[in-house]
Amino acid sequence: MNMPEFLGRIKKHWSRQGLYHKLVIVCSALFLSIAAYYMALHRVFFTPDQFYVLALIVVIGTGQVSSFILDWTPLLLLILSYEYLRGLIPSINPHVHYTLMPRFDLLILGHIPGNVLQHWLYSANHLHWYDYISVLLYLSHFIVPMIVGFIFWQLDRGFFRQYAAGIVLLSYVTFLTYLVFPAAPPWLASQLGVIPPVTHITNEIVGHLFNYVAFPSVYRFFGINLTAAVPSLHAAYPLLTALFIYKKYPKFLPLLVLYVAGVWFAVMYLGEHYLFDVVLGATYALAVYAAIERARGYLLRKRQPTTATAPV
Numbered sequence: 001m002n003m004p005e006f007l008g009r010i011k012k013h014w015s016r017q018g019l020y021h022k023l024v025i026v027c028s029a030l031f032l033s034i035a036a037y038y039m040a041l042h043r044v045f046f047t048p049d050q051f052y053v054l055a056l057i058v059v060i061g062t063g064q065v066s067s068f069i070l071d072w073t074p075l076l077l078l079i080l081s082y083e084y085l086r087g088l089i090p091s092i093n094p095h096v097h098y099t100l101m102p103r104f105d106l107l108i109l110g111h112i113p114g115n116v117l118q119h120w121l122y123s124a125n126h127l128h129w130y131d132y133i134s135v136l137l138y139l140s141h142f143i144v145p146m147i148v149g150f151i152f153w154q155l156d157r158g159f160f161r162q163y164a165a166g167i168v169l170l171s172y173v174t175f176l177t178y179l180v181f182p183a184a185p186p187w188l189a190s191q192l193g194v195i196p197p198v199t200h201i202t203n204e205i206v207g208h209l210f211n212y213v214a215f216p217s218v219y220r221f222f223g224i225n226l227t228a229a230v231p232s233l234h235a236a237y238p239l240l241t242a243l244f245i246y247k248k249y250p251k252f253l254p255l256l257v258l259y260v261a262g263v264w265f266a267v268m269y270l271g272e273h274y275l276f277d278v279v280l281g282a283t284y285a286l287a288v289y290a291a292i293e294r295a296r297g298y299l300l301r302k303r304q305p306t307t308a309t310a311p312v
Contacts, residue, residue: 047217048079051146071153075164080218082171087223089178096227097183098194104276113268113275114186114198121269122199134266135205141234141263145241152244162292163244170240170288174233174281183230187271198271232273235281236288238263243289 052072059068105112121130145167152160184192187200242256267273273281 048076048083048142048146049218051143052076055150067157068153071157071160071164075149075168078168079171082168082175084222086175086178086225086228089182089225090223090227093179093182095182097181097230098189098192101183101230101274101276102186102189102195105274109275112186112195112198114271115196117265117269118199118201118271122201124199124204127205131201131205133262134269135202137263137266138202138234138270138272141237144259145237148241148245152248156248159244159248162296163241165295166240166244166288166292167237169291170236170284171233173284173288174228174231174236177231177284178225178228181230182225182227183277184227185229185272185277186274188226190271201270202272229273230277231280231284232267232277233281234267234273235264235278236285239282239285240289243285 055072056065056068059065102112121128149160149163149167152163184194186195186198189195190198238260242260245252246256264278267278268275
């Protein structure tokens with residue numbers, strides 16, 4: 001479905017709604033927008049469970065509640081299970097790796113990206129517009145896939161399930177890597193003197209926003225894992241999302257390239273990841289996308305009826 005067809009479908013659906021349903025849809029959209037804006041100003045960005053609740057409020061106005069619950073609840077539970085298990089890793093494997101990642105960067109580039117980018121661009125006494133954009137890209141690395149998944153769900157339920165399977169598979173494959181190879185991000189390695197000084201710009205930017213306000217979320221019961229850096233899911237999620245969008249809408253390629261490149265730049269500039277982390281995250285995303293495509297092709301061939309050859 002191209003964009004004009006999509007807009008035509010929305011217009012047709014809207015014209016069939018009565019005044020009450022139109023009012024419900026408008027109020028739901030306003031609620032979602034205002035809630036997202038308020039949370040962003042108060043240093044809170046959507047967690048999967050918060051997105052689930054707000055999206056559920058939105059679909060109430062479209063009469064798709066049962067379908068939403070059936071399709072999204074398994075995805076939500078699997079993602080929350082992954083997040084909970086990731087928080088347990090420091091207690092299971094406390095051996096953290098610090099040197100492999102900077103050695104790779106020095107071998108390939110001759111320097112560590114965070115050091116060079118911050119030397120060129122960062123000023124502790126004067127935060128720039130690109131500092132804020134970089135933090136926004138970094139913090140939205142998961143909410144963007146959720147929003148894209150919601151759009152896929154509205155347009156093509158089968159395609160949404162493929163995309164959801166890719167997100168879940170990518171999450172659990174990286175979890176296994178975190179389990180056997182806990183790795184420190186550049187800012188943490190810098191604090192311990194392993195690499196030259198790297199400022200944790202994310203914390204600096206977040207501190208300039210409004211006062212923190214706690215919103216209900218199950219994440220408060222999860223542990224924190226500061227050494228889940230290899231591979232970079234901040235690199236993997238955007239690339240996997242871009243691959244699925246490109247498959248559905250190839251015309252968005254320039255925007256997708258800009259988005260993925262922006263996130264990759266941001267995570268290295270902010271001191272959150274090495275180039276090694278980004279390359280490995282991109283590799284994982286490509287592998288998962290290929291696996292989903294191969295599985296889809298296999299299932300399609302399996303569902304095709306076999307035609308018996310008539311006797312001569």
